[in-house]
Amino acid sequence: EKGGFEHFMLKEIYEQPRSIKDCMRGRIYPSEGKVQLGGIKEFAEKLKNIDRIIIVACGTSWHAGLVGEYLIEEYARIPVEVEYASEFRYRNPIITEKDVVIAISQSGETADTMAAIEMAKERGATIFGICNVAGASIPRLTHAGVYTHAGPEIGVASTKAFTAQVTVLTLMAFYMAQQRGTITESKMIELLTELDHIPEKIQKALESDKLIKEVAEKIKDSRNCLFLGRGSGFPVALEGALKLKEISYIHAEGYPAAEMKHGPIALIDEEMPVVFIATQNSSYEKVISNIQEVKARKGKVIAIVTEGDTEVKKMADYCIEIPDANEAFLPLLATIPLQLLSYHIAVLRGCNIDQPRNLAKSVTVE
Numbered sequence: 130e131k132g133g134f135e136h137f138m139l140k141e142i143y144e145q146p147r148s149i150k151d152c153m154r155g156r157i158y159p160s161e162g163k164v165q166l167g168g169i170k171e172f173a174e175k176l177k178n179i180d181r182i183i184i185v186a187c188g189t190s191w192h193a194g195l196v197g198e199y200l201i202e203e204y205a206r207i208p209v210e211v212e213y214a215s216e217f218r219y220r221n222p223i224i225t226e227k228d229v230v231i232a233i234s235q236s237g238e239t240a241d242t243m244a245a246i247e248m249a250k251e252r253g254a255t256i257f258g259i260c261n262v263a264g265a266s267i268p269r270l271t272h273a274g275v276y277t278h279a280g281p282e283i284g285v286a287s288t289k290a291f292t293a294q295v296t297v298l299t300l301m302a303f304y305m306a307q308q309r310g311t312i313t314e315s316k317m318i319e320l321l322t323e324l325d326h327i328p329e330k331i332q333k334a335l336e337s338d339k340l341i342k343e344v345a346e347k348i349k350d351s352r353n354c355l356f357l358g359r360g361s362g363f364p365v366a367l368e369g370a371l372k373l374k375e376i377s378y379i380h381a382e383g384y385p386a387a388e389m390k391h392g393p394i395a396l397i398d399e400e401m402p403v404v405f406i407a408t409q410n411s412s413y414e415k416v417i418s419n420i421q422e423v424k425a426r427k428g429k430v431i432a433i434v435t436e437g438d439t440e441v442k443k444m445a446d447y448c449i450e451i452p453d454a455n456e457a458f459l460p461l462l463a464t465i466p467l468q469l470l471s472y473h474i475a476v477l478r479g480c481n482i483d484q485p486r487n488l489a490k491s492v493t494v495e
């Protein structure tokens with residue numbers, strides 16, 4: 130049942146080229162520059178006039194929401210707020226009929242996310258779901274939705290469900306952009322053509338597995354670990370830190386790279402590994418200066434870089450390459466090595482990979 134893999138988590142990490150493909154099947158038409166999302170089709174007109182999107186979710190799904198915020202604001206130009214379902218539901222949030230709430234949940238059973246949906250629904254918002262489990266409670270509570278189609282996820286630490294959620298959010302961002310006319314057809318053709326090839330690039334990213342295992346050997350005894358990124362690399366950093374905490378029990382924090390100097394920099398010494406998302410995109414130069422700040426304090430730098438990078442290689446202790454891609458697709462690729470890194474560290478520490486202590490696959494208590 131683990132398909133020759135030692136753990137479900139590893140199997141699910143390796144399934145990602147396929148699960149992303151499944152998630153996009155029948156939804157993207159690269160040569161025409163069109164996205165079709167049957168699940169939210171009846172709201173196509175409504176999407177032209179909405180004022181705001183509120184994304185509600187927990188844990189890893191909340192991280193996917195943060196990536197969604199970048200994409201929707203960038204392409205569809207709709208203001209987005211991303212909320213922890215557990216916080217949102219206990220406030221007295223301002224919600225109107227012109228709001229769309231997107232609830233993201235792998236299991237479709239998370240109690241806080243369900244309660245957030247119910248509250249927003251009572252106040253007149255339109256609710257979309259992004260779920261992995263067909264027929265679960267959340268898809269039944271929402272007005273419309275888009276399934277992630279990642280297949281059953283058994284490992285408690287979410288991997289393929291996360292990248293599928295990010296894929297659906299990417300498709301939603303493009304779909305909304307198409308409806309609202311905030312993107313040209315030629316730009317859509319360009320983006321969708323590239324998106325269509327992302328599964329192959331994920332495959333390529335998986336090929337660094339052996340190198341990542343070597344890096345894991347070097348940092349496995351650390352007590353703390355910092356993950357830093359900027360732009361859409363920031364939610365990737367948060368997700369990398371969460372994966373590491375969950376399965377290896379190493380204390381890890383994700384931070385926006387520029388925020389480091391406002392506090393966390395005090396933690397840096399030769400004992401502190403710092404994982405940077407340092408790919409070549411709009412924040413590349415800025416991230417490089419953040420790496421210099423860490424190196425000046427003798428931190429150990431592990432960098433996720435674009436294939437062929439030479440700048441970061443001069444400074445970092447270890448570099449893990451991912452294929453070059455449009456910034457929009459960076460989270461899908463940069464997440465892969467971080468999943469593998471936490472996996473190998475946890476294996477080396479003898480942890481229970483698929484069932485980490487104190488965690489459950491779906492959190493049905495509030």
Ligand code: F6R
Pocket residue numbers: 187188189190191233234235236237238239242285286287288371375490491492
């Ligand atoms: C992390 C993880 C949890 C879930 C969270 C939400 O690896 O699995 O943080 O992401 O409990 O669960 P869902 O997406 O099922 O609502």
